[in-house]
Amino acid sequence: VDVDLRLYHGTITQPGEFVDSSSATADQEESMVQLLSPGDYVFQVIFYDILGGSSLATENCPSFPLEVAIAPTPYVVGNPDVSQECEDASLVLVTNMRMSLSMKFSRPSTESFIKTFESFEVEEKSYLDFEVGFDFLTADTQVILTGELSSGSQVSFYGTPVNNHRFLTKVLSPGNYTISIHDPGALTIDEIKCVSVHLNYLIDVNTIPTGVVLCEE
Structure with a gap:
């Protein structure tokens, strides 16, 4: 399974402005790093069948590990x-x-x-x-x-x-x-x-x- 992540400035019902998409790393992971302004954000997850290349059906129940960290900027600059x-x-x-x-x-x-x-x-x-x-x-x-x-x-x-x-x-x-x-x-x-x-x-x-x-x- 190939997974792409997309980040939007908005909500699930109103995704709003596109912010960024993940990029593939050498070790077959997808990664995204962003400095965010205040507001609401939503992730969109897209699954692809690596064999056929087309979007993977929901009933196939794809799964993957995900790690997300979000913290105020002072957590970084003040550390x-x-x-x-x-x-x-x-x-x-x-x-x-x-x-x-x-x-x-x-x-x-x-x-x-x-x-x-x-x-x-x-x-x-x-x-x-x-x-x-x-x-x-x-x-x-x-x-x-x-x-x-x-x-x-x-x-x-x-x-x-x-x-x-x-x-x-x-x-x-x-x-x-x-x-x-x-x-x-x-x-x-x-x-x-x-x-x-x-x-x-x-x-x-x-x-x-x-x-x-x-x-x-």
């Missing part, structure tokens, strides 16, 4: 954690040890936010459990794992969204891997100068933790 410039945290990941830490990264005002950690290599089947937590309104963050396998194949995986979190758990084949975090919505609001996230991760290089079921075998 020093995001409204003041900050220096980038270290982009080095620790392996073979469960890590839990908060990090801050500077956000450019004219382009998408993306930070790439140092790559790591695994020589035997290994295990990755990576979680990034964030404030959805000011720091919606996706995690991407890309890799070049020893066989020469290229792979990429995206985190699964859950409220204010992204989760990525994979059994890794031998190869070289890189983890990046980025804003899938390409947020470019000038008032947001700093991204605050919390990482909770385990990268077990060349080993599989006891109790992990290798579903991919």
Whole structure:
């Protein structure tokens, strides 16, 4: 199912002026970011059948996860954690040890936010459990794992969204891997100068933790 979102300045019975439509991200999501003036607003959701391209019938009961955050502008400009410039945290990941830490990264005002950690290599089947937590309104963050396998194949995986979190758990084949975090919505609001996230991760290089079921075998 392909889902498009449209925002109107009005009500359900009188949608009024069209404001914006969602844009597709690289990880098959739809995203929309807007600074709103006071008033009434309504979302229109449009479903498409990705096989046929025509509008999907209501009786097919399409469903999808949706996360929406709406707050007064002072919530952003009055929050020093995001409204003041900050220096980038270290982009080095620790392996073979469960890590839990908060990090801050500077956000450019004219382009998408993306930070790439140092790559790591695994020589035997290994295990990755990576979680990034964030404030959805000011720091919606996706995690991407890309890799070049020893066989020469290229792979990429995206985190699964859950409220204010992204989760990525994979059994890794031998190869070289890189983890990046980025804003899938390409947020470019000038008032947001700093991204605050919390990482909770385990990268077990060349080993599989006891109790992990290798579903991919």
